Amino acid sequence: MDTLKAYIREGEHQQQDFKFRIDDAKKIARTLTAFANTDGGRLLIGVKDNGKVTGIHPEEEFHMIQGAAEMYCKPAIPFESQVWQDKHKLVLEIRIAPSENKPHKSPDENGVWKTYIRRDDHTLLANKILIGLWKQKKFNHAKPEKFDEEELAFLKVIKQEEPATLSRLYRKSELPKSRVDKLLILFISWDLVAMDISEEGTFYRLK
Numbered sequence: 001m002d003t004l005k006a007y008i009r010e011g012e013h014q015q016q017d018f019k020f021r022i023d024d025a026k027k028i029a030r031t032l033t034a035f036a037n038t039d040g041g042r043l044l045i046g047v048k049d050n051g052k053v054t055g056i057h058p059e060e061e062f063h064m065i066q067g068a069a070e071m072y073c074k075p076a077i078p079f080e081s082q083v084w085q086d087k088h089k090l091v092l093e094i095r096i097a098p099s100e101n102k103p104h105k106s107p108d109e110n111g112v113w114k115t116y117i118r119r120d121d122h123t124l125l126a127n128k129i130l131i132g133l134w135k136q137k138k139f140n141h142a143k144p145e146k147f148d149e150e151e152l153a154f155l156k157v158i159k160q161e162e163p164a165t166l167s168r169l170y171r172k173s174e175l176p177k178s179r180v181d182k183l184l185i186l187f188i189s190w191d192l193v194a195m196d197i198s199e200e201g202t203f204y205r206l207k
Contacts, residue, residue, distance in 0.1 A: 014121065154183050
């Protein structure tokens with residue numbers, strides 16, 4: 001009980017979301033994949049956005065979550081659950097761990113499978129640079145002791161344009177888009193470039 005109240009006092013944030021109830025398995029699957037693709041998170045079902053506890057039937061909501069995690073998340077997402085009681089009302093907690101098996105995908109409103117991430121209290125689409133970065137981490141591309149002219153020139157473009165969008169880097173660098181993508185992924189993995197993702201968009205800057 002005290003634990004539930006402490007969770008609710010935190011409000012919604014990058015690792016916590018409130019749900020009145022689950023009506024759409026595909027929609028909640030996007031939240032599950034966003035948590036798994038980012039830092040993990042906690043769903044409190046039976047709680048309004050304003051933190052008011054409304055209560056639910058845990059078995060019904062559990063089956064909705066289970067169906068979403070297995071049918072509408074690729075790969076399927078494991079989760080843990082716990083039921084909390086607030087007076088006579090029940091709240092279902094669903095815990096998602098950060099995944100080592102990124103990227104997970106879920107269908108959008110049109111049934112197209114896409115990759116989602118969590119930023120603050122929002123579920124956002126992951127861009128191809130982030131997805132490429134996840135794949136890059138599976139390989140060991142050591143940071144070189146020095147950079148070639150092309151790499152140095154591109155770092156200079158990032159510095160001049162920061163905070164730079166991907167489309168602007170495409171235009172200003174005069175490199176093939178595939179090369180820009182690859183360089184960005186390498187520079188981020190080498191901790192030279194930061195990628196700032198928010199509702200407003202994705203921006204790149206030197207660290």
